[in-house]
Amino acid sequence: MTKQDDPILTTRDVAARLGVSVKTAQTWIEQGQIESWKTPGGHRRVRASAVDALREQLGNRRPASNQAENAVALVVASGAALPSYVEAAAAAGLRAIGQSDPLNAMLDAGIAMPAVIAVELMRGDWERLSMCRRLLHSRDLAHMRMLLVTDMPAAQLEADLGGLSRIALLPAPADKPAFAAALVACLSLAPSRDQDALPYPVAANEAARLRAVERTGLVDSASDPEFDEVVQLTAETLRVPISLITLLTPDRQWFKARWGLNAHETPRSWAFCNFTVMQNDAFVVEDATADPRFEANPLVTDEPRIRFYAGAPLRDAEGNALGALCAIDRQPRVMDATQKRRLANLAALASNRIALVTRKRLDRWNRGA
Template identity: 50%
Template sequence: MNESILTTSAAARLLGVSIRTVQTWIEQGIVASWKTPGGHRRVRREDVLALRERLVARESSTSVPVLVIGSEELARKCRAALASLPGVSVTTESDALSGLVAAGRLTPALIVVELGRSDWERLGLVRRLVTSQLLAHSRIAVVSEASADQVRIDLGAERRIQVLAPNFDPEVLTEGLVLPAQNKSAEAQSLYPVPSDEMARLHAVARTLLVDTADEPDYDAIARMTAGLFDVPICLVTLLTPDRQWFKARYGLTVPETPRAWAFCNYTILQKDVFVVEDATADSRFQSNPLVTAEPTIRFYAGAPLYDYEGFALGALCVIDRKPRVPEPSRVQTLQILASLLSDRINLRTRTRQIRWSGRE
């Protein structure tokens, strides 16, 4: 056999996973394959090596950050509470100024602040955290001997603030940080594939502060231009949240979102290359999808992933047609280039907010 062509068992050994896992990845389109005349699956060695590099990069990527500003005793309690959640990293700072700098650097999913009575420095810190657009996605837990009512008199009735007594139940810290798929039934999980770094990926999506924002002419223009280049009736800029596929821009559709389970883009975010479905009615993954069986009656789909500056897939730039088609390789390459440029635009916005926070503007 040609050394550049591998069996599924050889691919499994190269990746360090089971044969069944490789077969699942092949079924999901993560690894391109074909069948021999005898009905056996084969894959290219270069594709398997590329997947291995992506898996290694994903395993070493930044996890979901949690920031604790307070005593070492509080830090130990928080670490113990969050230890059961894979992919969560805890950073601790003891003083308000260092905590403020760390908050801007990490943009944490959760910030825990120990607030003593008459601690005006930390009170000012929490006010800064709450009002910052950079940290609008962050949940803030204030640990204080003062009552919740007293704390809210000083901080206002901000919904993101959770007031905890010093003897708080550690389990309350895990609320909102649990991987959504962990709460789904096995049947629900089978509706669509979930990335192995889903928790960190969702944090990256939230950090963009794009979800549920108003339409923007620049994004709409990108969708309109891409649809024209591909000569398709529909183009979308999507972001995948825990339960929704939300459209930052859309051309040819009026609805602002769909359920996450319906999203073709669930498969796009699993790979670096453009994900193509030439005829959805002939693909077992999408034949019964409501977007295929009813409006907009998707047949052709091509999507290129959008990445944040740490390499997490946020969603996709995708084109859709109501009739089957085979895209030209040059068109596919163009879609990937446009998605890369759009990713740069999204990341520029996020990084600009971080630079302003750090005072380096």
């Protein structure tokens, strides 16, 4: 293997490649789970082959079955409650791992790939809430379900975690029988691997598309004036209050740039852009309340109360659809041919900027920067 085929990665690159936080990647490198060396400036560097070897190792540790007797359960709770919950999980037939520290729990989750994670989450516990959010957003834990033993209302949790489709709630405090039963029931919340059962269309090359999204390194990156400029220009050109550059991950619609909207992301199941990436030209919904595909969508029934949507796919240099440039209005409207052409041109501009960012990132890998 040549150096070009096996590029040098920074710690941040390692985190992106494995779908974990930078802190987790740093810990794994320092623990020797990924072979590394230090530059004269004291920065850790890693070969891509070492990262890929660990990723394959982690993938082989995923549960082979959704049945409780073959599943791993990670239990995160206070020191006082942890022994009881671990015993309950074991009594339910799961292979239980107990942890009280949120950081160590994230490390254990990355190594064990549990089928279900049970978390004692009480009001004001921001560290565990942040941990839950990170675990739910992890690409490698897209198979995972979560049980929250909590005193927080469902509405607050949904606002904090971005949807409860993979989460079961159990009022705190919980006794052993209730906890064990809730864990087993939580296993039935698995996201379906059957594409026909998903509430949105998925392309035949979805796996390659997701790898292309990962390759950009843009998901969860900081705001960038070059992309912010595109959504502002789109909103002004098409005279809409909201414009977004979206990227579709396995379970999220993440906004690389946004105009007129405060949210940073939505669950993927809510994304109009699922339909946009399936075609070559603009996808237009003139009135979402009159479209059976979207009339019950939370983005339609609640804020931002989408009525009009127009999206054009964003593609990488190989033609993979990464997400969309979309224009949104709170009022129904019609889009003419000229406006569709302008949206397509702006999407091409955004695609070119994505391709440039991706190329620069790959060049940095090859130089070991």
